[in-house]
Amino acid sequence: MKITIISGSTRNNSASSKTSRYLKNQLLEINNKNTVDIFDLSEAQLPLWDESLDLTTLSAHADSLEASDAFVFVVPEWHGMAPPALKNLFFLFTGVFRHKPAFIVSISAGTGGRYPIQELRSTVYKNTYLNFIPVNTIIDRVNTIIDEDGNYIGEKQFVANRVDEGLKLLLEYGSAFQVIRKSDIVLEKRFPNGV
Numbered sequence: 001m002k003i004t005i006i007s008g009s010t011r012n013n014s015a016s017s018k019t020s021r022y023l024k025n026q027l028l029e030i031n032n033k034n035t036v037d038i039f040d041l042s043e044a045q046l047p048l049w050d051e052s053l054d055l056t057t058l059s060a061h062a063d064s065l066e067a068s069d070a071f072v073f074v075v076p077e078w079h080g081m082a083p084p085a086l087k088n089l090f091f092l093f094t095g096v097f098r099h100k101p102a103f104i105v106s107i108s109a110g111t112g113g114r115y116p117i118q119e120l121r122s123t124v125y126k127n128t129y130l131n132f133i134p135v136n137t138i139i140d141r142v143n144t145i146i147d148e149d150g151n152y153i154g155e156k157q158f159v160a161n162r163v164d165e166g167l168k169l170l171l172e173y174g175s176a177f178q179v180i181r182k183s184d185i186v187l188e189k190r191f192p193n194g195v
């Protein structure tokens, strides 16, 4: 199974990037036969969606996302919202998330991180057909929990336990959704823009 971790910050040396590295290590520790990619929005330099954009120039990214069975979204809270570059992703890449599960990990240097979860859950699923699993994890005071190299440095296992629960469930959903994507009703693609 291929899992793609989307690091939702466009800042260099972001907390989202180091959190993504930690999550990648955790996923491989659970099952090292899986392929785990990090799609870091600070490195991808994606254009802001525009009607005149030639989307075929992004086909390498699109193919990689299409080949993924499950996603982890690492989302920092910026001004009480998900970063605009993350919302932009759903304009640039339509169809690649269809009937695939996703685990949201939201982060904050302080004690924020709640609003991006609600934002993604409220709207993103409709046209993408992305399935956010019921478990999400908020990492408050992220700089005291994960270091620059993606190591867990939290004093307690509180966050680690919740991440482990989310990742293990994501893998189970990932297997189940492989079956769902082969079903007649999914293959029919009756409502390409959501119902």
Ligand SMILES: Cc1cc2nc3c(=O)[nH]c(=O)nc-3n(C[C@H](O)[C@H](O)[C@H](O)COP(=O)(O)O)c2cc1C
Pocket (backbone or CB within 6 Å): 009, 010, 011, 013, 014, 015, 016, 017, 076, 077, 078, 079, 080, 081, 107, 108, 109, 110, 111, 112, 113
């Ligand atoms: C533009 C901007 C807006 C922010 N707004 C919030 C906020 O609303 N709530 C919050 O808890 N933290 C906020 N922060 C602080 C972030 O939690 C902190 O900078 C974190 O490291 C951001 O993640 P990143 O490093 O992955 O970009 C904001 C940071 C930036 C850069």
